[in-house]
Amino acid sequence: MKERRFETEVVHVGYDSKEHLGSLSSPIFQTSTFTFESAEQGEKRFAGEEAGFVYSRLGNPTVSTLQDRIAALENGEAALGFSSGMAAVSATLIALTKAHDHILCSQGLYGCTFGLLSMMEDKYDIQSDYISMESEEQIRETIRPETSCIYVETPINPTMKVIDLEMVARVAKEYEIPVVVDNTFSSPYLQRPLDLGCDIVIHSATKYIGGHGDVVAGLLIGKEEFISEVAMTTQKDVGGVMSPFDAWLLLRGLKTLPIRMERHSETAEKVVEQLKAHPKVTQVYYPFDPDNPDYHIAKKQMRLGAGVISFEIRGGKKEAQEFLNRLSFLKIAVSLGDAETIIQHPATMTHAVVPEDRREKMGISNTLIRMSCGLEAWEDIWSDLEQSLNHINVAETTMTQD
Numbered sequence: 001m002k003e004r005r006f007e008t009e010v011v012h013v014g015y016d017s018k019e020h021l022g023s024l025s026s027p028i029f030q031t032s033t034f035t036f037e038s039a040e041q042g043e044k045r046f047a048g049e050e051a052g053f054v055y056s057r058l059g060n061p062t063v064s065t066l067q068d069r070i071a072a073l074e075n076g077e078a079a080l081g082f083s084s085g086m087a088a089v090s091a092t093l094i095a096l097t098k099a100h101d102h103i104l105c106s107q108g109l110y111g112c113t114f115g116l117l118s119m120m121e122d123k124y125d126i127q128s129d130y131i132s133m134e135s136e137e138q139i140r141e142t143i144r145p146e147t148s149c150i151y152v153e154t155p156i157n158p159t160m161k162v163i164d165l166e167m168v169a170r171v172a173k174e175y176e177i178p179v180v181v182d183n184t185f186s187s188p189y190l191q192r193p194l195d196l197g198c199d200i201v202i203h204s205a206t207k208y209i210g211g212h213g214d215v216v217a218g219l220l221i222g223k224e225e226f227i228s229e230v231a232m233t234t235q236k237d238v239g240g241v242m243s244p245f246d247a248w249l250l251l252r253g254l255k256t257l258p259i260r261m262e263r264h265s266e267t268a269e270k271v272v273e274q275l276k277a278h279p280k281v282t283q284v285y286y287p288f289d290p291d292n293p294d295y296h297i298a299k300k301q302m303r304l305g306a307g308v309i310s311f312e313i314r315g316g317k318k319e320a321q322e323f324l325n326r327l328s329f330l331k332i333a334v335s336l337g338d339a340e341t342i343i344q345h346p347a348t349m350t351h352a353v354v355p356e357d358r359r360e361k362m363g364i365s366n367t368l369i370r371m372s373c374g375l376e377a378w379e380d381i382w383s384d385l386e387q388s389l390n391h392i393n394v395a396e397t398t399m400t401q402d
């Protein structure tokens with residue numbers, strides 16, 4: 001990666017057309033298994049004495065191309081592809097922990113990651129603490145002898161709080177605890193946690209990496225040693241592997257990642273400005289908004305603010321739902337990072353699994369709306385939002401309650 005720029009590597013790294021009959025686009029190796037020329041060759045492949053493919057759960061050439069590319073883009077040594085972001089999250093957390101361990105998490109996590117951690121606590125007594133990670137002292141106070149990893153999302157879904165990754169990595173290093181970062185909301189074009197001293201990066205590739213809303217997939221990037229351990233245990237034996245066709249869709253999506261991220265971010269900045277000036281909007285959360293308390297951290301570690309915005313509207317749950325129902329071409333859907341602008345209500349959708357008291361602590365109220373700016377003209381996105389906001393009727397008595 002070192003010499004060529006990101007925009008070039010995203011198109012080329014990890015693939016050589018000369019090795020594939022000149023095919024410009026990477027072939028899809030749609031095969032479950034690989035034949036051996038002899039019994040002895042099969043024996044050597046299984047013993048790891050000869051390089052080569054064996055069976056697609058253990059490795060596939062199309063998936064390998066994608067793994068090499070994303071490893072280079074995140075500036076990591078190696079990578080693995082998974083059937084979903086949650087398959088990558090679960091394979092990582094299970095590989096890093098044993099019964100009775102402790103995990104230190106950011107306050108505010110993807111809903112299903114929170115669900116997985118709750119299950120691990122119930123079944124294996126692996127306890128988790130959720131903290132804001134706003135100071136070194138707070139992290140030091142919460143680390144225990146049995147803390148096996150620090151798990152961070154930034155920007156945090158859906159409140160857009162930002163955590164200083166360089167600071168977290170510095171403290172974790174003193175205790176030799178690995179830092180795992182879910183980098184889904186930024187993509188490697190906007191933020192590279194490994195460059196900031198973190199150890200492991202996870203992506204829901206379903207989002208910005210795929211970029212077209214047509215694939216569910218996950219990626220894991222880190223040191224060669226950790227990646228091989230996961231490959232031989234929680235990937236091979238748990239089995240959430242990526243399909244060759246999904247790897248191909250992601251290779252295709254990745255080529256336009258820098259262009260898409262620039263556009264998503266530019267549109268989000270424009271929409272944020274408009275939302276902040278609208279009387280029916282009480283709060284707007286966006287990492288690159290100068291009024292965001294974490295703005296300086298965001299600027300330090302992110303190239304741009306990405307396309308996700310959260311905001312609070314006046315009223316309660318009823319008004320939030322009415323607002324979504326009145327949108328004309330903007331779509332009500334969970335997920336993010338697609339060409340289409342999609343918008344949702346975290347309290348009843350993505351974060352409905354999180355108990356209400358914890359939701360409140362995470363800053364997810366009943367009037368919070370999350371939107372992922374697509375690639376449409378920002379003026380059209382805003383005019384749809386505006387007409388719907390203008391239509392909501394907020395009765396005085398419901399202004400502050402639910």
Ligand SMILES: *Cc1c(COP(=O)(O)O)cnc(C)c1O
Binds near residue numbers: 087112184217
């Ligand atoms: C979507 C998402 C996940 C889960 O990914 P899937 O591909 O849906 O399994 C994990 N983390 C974050 C931040 C996400 O947005």
